[in-house]
Amino acid sequence: MTTTRIVEVRVGVLKKNDELARALRRRFEEAGVFVVNLVSSPGTGKTAFLERTLSTLVVSGTRVAALVGDLETDNDAQRLARSGAPARQINTHGRCHLEAEMIGAFLDEWDLNELDYLFIENVGNLVCPASYDLGEALRVALLSVTEGEDKPLKYPTMFNSADVAMITKIDLAEACEFDRDAAYAAIDSVRPGMSILEVSAKRGAGMDEWLVLLRERRESWQRVVAGAGRSPRMAP
Amino acid sequence: MHELSIAQNIVELATEAATRANAERVMAVKLLVGRLAGIEPGALLFSYEIAAQGTILEGSRLEIVHVPLVVWCAHCLKEVELDSVQRLRCPTCGTPCGEIRRGRELDIESLEIEP
Numbered sequence: 637m638t639t640t641r642i643v644e645v646r647v648g649v650l651k652k653n654d655e656l657a658r659a660l661r662r663r664f665e666e667a668g669v670f671v672v673n674l675v676s677s678p679g680t681g682k683t684a685f686l687e688r689t690l691s692t693l694v695v696s697g698t699r700v701a702a703l704v705g706d707l708e709t710d711n712d713a714q715r716l717a718r719s720g721a722p723a724r725q726i727n728t729h730g731r732c733h734l735e736a737e738m739i740g741a742f743l744d745e746w747d748l749n750e751l752d753y754l755f756i757e758n759v760g761n762l763v764c765p766a767s768y769d770l771g772e773a774l775r776v777a778l779l780s781v782t783e784g785e786d787k788p789l790k791y792p793t794m795f796n797s798a799d800v801a802m803i804t805k806i807d808l809a810e811a812c813e814f815d816r817d818a819a820y821a822a823i824d825s826v827r828p829g830m831s832i833l834e835v836s837a838k839r840g841a842g843m844d845e846w847l848v849l850l851r852e853r854r855e856s857w858q859r860v861v862a863g864a865g866r867s868p869r870m871a872p
Numbered sequence: 873m874h875e876l877s878i879a880q881n882i883v884e885l886a887t888e889a890a891t892r893a894n895a896e897r898v899m900a901v902k903l904l905v906g907r908l909a910g911i912e913p914g915a916l917l918f919s920y921e922i923a924a925q926g927t928i929l930e931g932s933r934l935e936i937v938h939v940p941l942v943v944w945c946a947h948c949l950k951e952v953e954l955d956s957v958q959r960l961r962c963p964t965c966g967t968p969c970g971e972i973r974r975g976r977e978l979d980i981e982s983l984e985i986e987p
Contacts, residue, residue, distance in 0.1 A: 640899050640987075643889065643893045645886070645889045647980050648978065649885065649978045650881065764874035767874065767909070792958050793910040793957070796957070796960075824968065825960065826958055826960060828961075829970050
């Protein structure tokens, strides 16, 4: 007769990713690069939004770069590179999300000390990327006016994990009979107090507000990092 | 659908822990899954069976323990359990509650091993 016994384990299933993400976060803090992770469904307009963001920042002399995740093709990296910012494509070959390990592997060609911002465009998916920390300082969940105002209620885990909600394609709001109040209520219901912005990457509406928010978030992040004594750039 | 990669992580971590405890076989894995963990239990159970094949976990049970969503209500000054992940409001006073105390867990709690 065999006997069984119970052993306590108490370990996070995503421990490996969480550890790699922590190491990345530390590396980003030391280099002074503010990292933004963009998440949404496929077709929300992440790439168009990021292309416009990068172009505007490049013109203003800000040092930016982008990593973009897709199952296949490097079409998005090519689109983003038109902004003049360095962009690299991560092909996940079937994986539905980016993981910290993939990010680390794609940073080697860049000197992070030479960057102010790094944008990571995640794989279009409102489920799986929620669980994977990439070491980012800011997570932005995008939602387009064509998708339905109740999307945050359908994907609460993702919206709950984000720091900012971005409503895209706002130039189409009227044509889609977009109910702004319902969308705001849905976002606030799953993530009370989250900042909400509206933007049209095509027409440029809302881009100024977004860039102001980005700069403010970076500045408060720099103060926190400097307080923790980690950023050489913030040293007196 | 990232449950297969989650299942592979579980098998990997459980194998390490069982080996450390000098076990030859794992009979069961107890897993805590929070309401906000973003895991679909059916897909995870299906993936687990596949991921466990050919390992010391083959044929073992995955026991999923659901962890409710618990938030801090700044008005009532206490932790409250919510029924819905779509409405983060205190059920007593209606205050929006953004501070999550429990419900994001995705942890291996324990293993039942042999011998």
